Amino acid sequence: xxxxxxxxAYPLLGMGFGMFACSERNNYITAPxxxxxxxxxxxxxxxxxxxxxxxxxxxxxxxxxxVKDRALATGNDTRxxxxxxxxxxxxxxxxxxxxxxxxxxxxxxKSRVITTLDFLxxxxxxxxxxxxxxxxxxTGARWDKRVEVSNIDTALLLCGVIFARQxxxxxxxxxxxxxxxxxxxxxxxxNGGKTFAMAWHPESGFSEGRWDHYCExxxxxxxxxxxxxxxxxxxxxxxxxxxxxxxxxxxYIYGDSPLFVHQFSHAWFDFRNxxxxxxxxxxxxxxxxxxxxxFCLSLKSQFSDYSENLWxxxxxxxxxxxxxxxxPPAKGPIDGTVVPCATAGSLPxxxxxxxxxxxxxxxTYGAPAWKRYGFVxxxxxxxxxxxxxxxxxDQGISILxxxxxxxxxxxxVFNAAPEVQSAMSAVGFHSSKSSITPSPGR
Numbered sequence: 254x255x256x257x258x259x260x261x262a263y264p265l266l267g268m269g270f271g272m273f274a275c276s277e278r279n280n281y282i283t284a285p286x287x288x289x290x291x292x293x294x295x296x297x298x299x300x301x302x303x304x305x306x307x308x309x310x311x312x313x314x315x316x317x318x319x320v321k322d323r324a325l326a327t328g329n330d331t332r333x334x335x336x337x338x339x340x341x342x343x344x345x346x347x348x349x350x351x352x353x354x355x356x357x358x359x360x361x362x363k364s365r366v367i368t369t370l371d372f373l374x375x376x377x378x379x380x381x382x383x384x385x386x387x388x389x390x391x392t393g394a395r396w397d398k399r400v401e402v403s404n405i406d407t408a409l410l411l412c413g414v415i416f417a418r419q420x421x422x423x424x425x426x427x428x429x430x431x432x433x434x435x436x437x438x439x440x441x442x443x444n445g446g447k448t449f450a451m452a453w454h455p456e457s458g459f460s461e462g463r464w465d466h467y468c469e470x471x472x473x474x475x476x477x478x479x480x481x482x483x484x485x486x487x488x489x490x491x492x493x494x495x496x497x498x499x500x501x502x503x504x505y506i507y508g509d510s511p512l513f514v515h516q517f518s519h520a521w522f523d524f525r526n527x528x529x530x531x532x533x534x535x536x537x538x539x540x541x542x543x544x545x546x547x548f549c550l551s552l553k554s555q556f557s558d559y560s561e562n563l564w565x566x567x568x569x570x571x572x573x574x575x576x577x578x579x580x581p582p583a584k585g586p587i588d589g590t591v592v593p594c595a596t597a598g599s600l601p602x603x604x605x606x607x608x609x610x611x612x613x614x615x616x617t618y619g620a621p622a623w624k625r626y627g628f629v630x631x632x633x634x635x636x637x638x639x640x641x642x643x644x645x646x647d648q649g650i651s652i653l654x655x656x657x658x659x660x661x662x663x664x665x666v667f668n669a670a671p672e673v674q675s676a677m678s679a680v681g682f683h684s685s686k687s688s689i690t691p692s693p694g695r
Contacts, residue, residue, distance in 0.1 A: 289616050290612040290613075290615045290616040291616075294608050294612070297611060297612060297615060298600075298608075298658065301597060301651055301652065302652050304626050304627030305626065305648040305649070305652035306347055306348075306350065306351040306357070306652065307328075307626060308324065308626040308643060309340075309343070309347040309348060309645075309648065309652075310351070310365070312324045312330065312645070313341070314336070315368070316368070316372075317368065317376075317377075317391060317393060318341065318344075318366075318368045318369025318370075319338075319388060319391075320336055320337065320340040320390075321334045321335070321337075321645060322334060322340055323630075323642050323643060324626070324642065324643060324645075325641060325643075326624035326627075326630075326640070326643045327626075327641075328626065335388065335389065335396040337386065338387075338406045338410045339386075339405075339409040339410060340645025340648075341413065342409040342411065342412055342414070343413060343520075343645060343646060343648070344413065344645070345416060346412070346413045346416045346521070347649065348366055349362075349366070349417055349420040349421075350653070350663070352420070353420075363421065363423075363426075366421070367429070370414065370417065370429035370430055370433065371429055372393065373410070373429075374429045374432040374433050375432075376393060378394060380402045380453065381442075382407075382438050382483075383402045383403070383407045383438075383442065383453070384402065384403070384406070385401070385402055385403070386406045387400045388400075401452035401453060401454055402453040402455075403451075403452055404442050404449055404452075405451070405464070405469065409472070409517070409646075411433070411434055411437070412476075412520070412667070414434060415521075415670050415672070416521065416667050418430035419667060419669055419670050420666050434672075435480070436482070436483075437480065439477035439483050442459075443485060443489075447488075447489060448463045448464055448465040448493055449470075449474075450463055450464075451463060451464060465493050466493055466508055468508035468514040469510075469513065469514045470518075471522065472517065472522065474489055474680075475518075475522060475673065475676040475677065475680070476672070476676070477489070478676040478679050478680060479673060479674075479675045479676030479679070487679040487680050487681075490679075490680040490681075495531050496508070498544075500547065500581045501543075501544055503540045503544045503547075505541050505544065506531075506534075509584075510577070510579075510584075511566070511568045511578060511579035511585075512541065512542070512545050512565070512566070512567040512579050512595050512599065513567045513595075513650065515537070515538040515541040515599075516599060516650055516654065519534070519538055520649075520653040520663065521653070521667045521668075522668065522673065522677075523661075523664035523665075523667070523668045524538075525664070527677075527683065527684055527685055528683070528685040529680055529682050538599075541602075542599040542603045542606075542607075543603055543606075544581060545564075545565070545566075545579065545581070545595070546564050546603070547581075548579075548580045548581040548583075549565065556587070556588070558589050558591070559589070562610055562612075563591055563634075564591070565596040565599075565607075565610060566587060567579055567594065567595040569590070569592040569631040570642065571590050571631055571633070572590075572633060572636065572638045573586075579595075588636075589633050589634070589636070590633040590638075591610075591631065591632060591633070591634070592647075593610075593622075593628035593630075593631075593647075593651070594647040597611060597650070597651035597654060597655060598651060598654045600655060600657075600658040601657050601658045611628075614628065618632065618634070621639040622639060626648065627643070627648070627651070628643075630642055630644050
């Protein structure tokens, strides 16, 4: 079950957004302009981050700070497009990364952060502190009656809110962030159960589906347990299942979902060198990433593009719209499409394997695969289809995990929050000293 890609309103992500082939692509595939990416790994990662920052800066309303769910990869997108609260959560963190790295004027970045937080705290419609998944970027109103109040997308937003608070340590920003986080009524979304319901609609109430097995859900439970105002019991951490899987000699916890479920909570929460009574979740994501690579390579007889330096499938656009796909086991209409954020979002888990894919895409497929906002959301070398758009949460997981690989900045700042520390302690995390630590970076 995917977050902003997405918890219940999946069709909205592809609604009315055309995806079409690029007329120039054949030249780039048969005769790439460079025999290989000429820069260093760090230079490529910086390019990815600068491009993603540009998306979050440009494709957000300057009046509200709400970030579009998606946009044309070339920019200059004048269409009326809904905002995603998950994109805005990633965007708040991306703004702080841009502030740290000097990607734009610091005063302007801080002003945008304040605008965003003020709108969320004082103007954006909310229900018991939770927000609608997709909203009008200028008014914050529910996009349409299909859109749910989403706790997972609210959690992604709150991670960005808390990160901005921790990064700036500014009285105004702190007050706004605390207003947003502390009014969330977490027990309400339990709806009398031991696990969280997935969604709420004003027309029909709570969904039957629950966040009851391993996936991107860890952030929901930790934010709820750590709440200083409306917490849930730490016992809820034990209430969701952790189903095992074995593939290619690797045994790990698996949630029958695409690769992003092993990435999203890790974008902010630092699970390195620690474990609870059930698992070392960082090591679990390492194994999941390696298993996914082996799974893609096992498909080479069907899809000849998959190789040591070209693999990675997670929920994304594809030629027919939008889909949740991946494996193992095989899930969705796999057709040879490659999704760059699958490897960008896994850089801290398998750096050499993932950076090799990103370098290959950057050099081999040229302009059709790389535009103003960086890598297009997905492409299929076998059919010469290249997405013309990028998706906010895919841009987000890329810029955050690149930063964690380069410097650990997001992990270091976010995990200094007292609510995060309290939650991690309450559910029993303790040192394991068994995880791989990213290179120091810059």
